[in-house]
Amino acid sequence: MAAHAEEHFAGSNKLFISIWGWLVGLTLVEIFLAYKTLPIHIMLTILMGLSIIKAALIVAYFMHLKFERLSLILTIVPMLVICICLLMVFFPDSFRSSGLRYQFKESPPVAPAPAEEP
Amino acid sequence: MSTEARAGHFPAVDWSGGTLPYRVGHRKLGMWLFIVSDSLTFSALLMGYAYLRASNNWPTPFPFYPSIVFSSVMTFCLLSSSLTMVFGVSASSRGDKAGARKWILATIFFGVSFIVLHLIEWNHLIGEGMRPFYLPEHWVKVFTLSDGTPPSPLFGATFFTITGLHMFHVATGAIYLFVVAMRVNKLKHEDVEISGLYWHFVDLVWMFVFPLIYIMSVDMHGALGH
Numbered sequence: 001m002a003a004h005a006e007e008h009f010a011g012s013n014k015l016f017i018s019i020w021g022w023l024v025g026l027t028l029v030e031i032f033l034a035y036k037t038l039p040i041h042i043m044l045t046i047l048m049g050l051s052i053i054k055a056a057l058i059v060a061y062f063m064h065l066k067f068e069r070l071s072l073i074l075t076i077v078p079m080l081v082i083c084i085c086l087l088m089v090f091f092p093d094s095f096r097s098s099g100l101r102y103q104f105k106e107s108p109p110v111a112p113a114p115a116e117e118p
Numbered sequence: 119m120s121t122e123a124r125a126g127h128f129p130a131v132d133w134s135g136g137t138l139p140y141r142v143g144h145r146k147l148g149m150w151l152f153i154v155s156d157s158l159t160f161s162a163l164l165m166g167y168a169y170l171r172a173s174n175n176w177p178t179p180f181p182f183y184p185s186i187v188f189s190s191v192m193t194f195c196l197l198s199s200s201l202t203m204v205f206g207v208s209a210s211s212r213g214d215k216a217g218a219r220k221w222i223l224a225t226i227f228f229g230v231s232f233i234v235l236h237l238i239e240w241n242h243l244i245g246e247g248m249r250p251f252y253l254p255e256h257w258v259k260v261f262t263l264s265d266g267t268p269p270s271p272l273f274g275a276t277f278f279t280i281t282g283l284h285m286f287h288v289a290t291g292a293i294y295l296f297v298v299a300m301r302v303n304k305l306k307h308e309d310v311e312i313s314g315l316y317w318h319f320v321d322l323v324w325m326f327v328f329p330l331i332y333i334m335s336v337d338m339h340g341a342l343g344h
Contacts, residue, residue: 011208013204013205013208016201016204016205016208017201020197020198020200020201023197023200023325024194024197027190027193027194027197027328030328030329030333031186031190031333033333034186034332034333034336034338035336035338037338043334044334047329047330047333047334048329050329051325051326051329054322054325055322055325055326058200058318058321058322058325059318059322061204062200062201062203062204062314062318062321063314063315063318063319063322064311068140068141068142069140069141069142071139071140072140072141072142072147072150075140076150076151076154079154080154080157080158083158083161084157084158084161087161087162087165088165090165090169091168091169091172093169094168094169094170094172094173095172095173096173097173098172098173098174
């Protein structure tokens, strides 16, 4: 069991503190970006890129996945990434439906006049 | 040992039974699988939020103070709690049970601080009049577009659902860690490590919730007069 524990706990405290420093630093960059006027797709790309870097740092070092067997990494990570990417299949519908909403902004739709009905 | 080195001698005989093919215990593998499924839950919620946001006139009402200041301090709390948790697991791997307990209690302290700050922030928004399916009236006035399109009332629904589910995870994590801290003398090292996995996952989720919910909803031009 001792060998087992040793196997699963690589990494020094100094390493973990430097990872924490990176995470805090990247968070500060995000807060700085919050007050920059950027086109939304660029803003989203940068923010998501930073988040993915932060998530990767947490998973690799804090959750120790970097020090696990490759078979475990290959079992967990690609499947999750593919599933999350598949969730994006809804977006074209989102952009489509934005044009369909609020067609009756000023007043609610009125019933057809009774005179027109035969 | 690096991943590459280990991949080099990946013995097929491991899969013939009687060994641990992933070289982790079944409980740890179970936690990893739970984390994968929970990531999909949060991904689906965040995708749902993105869907609504892309198809609506979305309000951006969060002021620098209190919302952004609070959420930034909360982020700092969670990141620090992850660091103390790593120290706890590290102490546990050396057989230092007292040290492990001390660091896990520090982790709980940061986790509880996160919840308290978040509840203050929620209280502020509820006080402004934000509800799951309604926006405060003055927000509606400010964020209605020039062509009369009102802001989406679902802002509150997405906000309370996603941050609420995350807060629930932090709360259950704090309880879980408390049980682990109290029983650390009886538990194996791997059990402490598993509780650490859960806690880091809660931190990881916030790394996506914070930019998407808070940073993307900053009231940059002081539209609400903050």
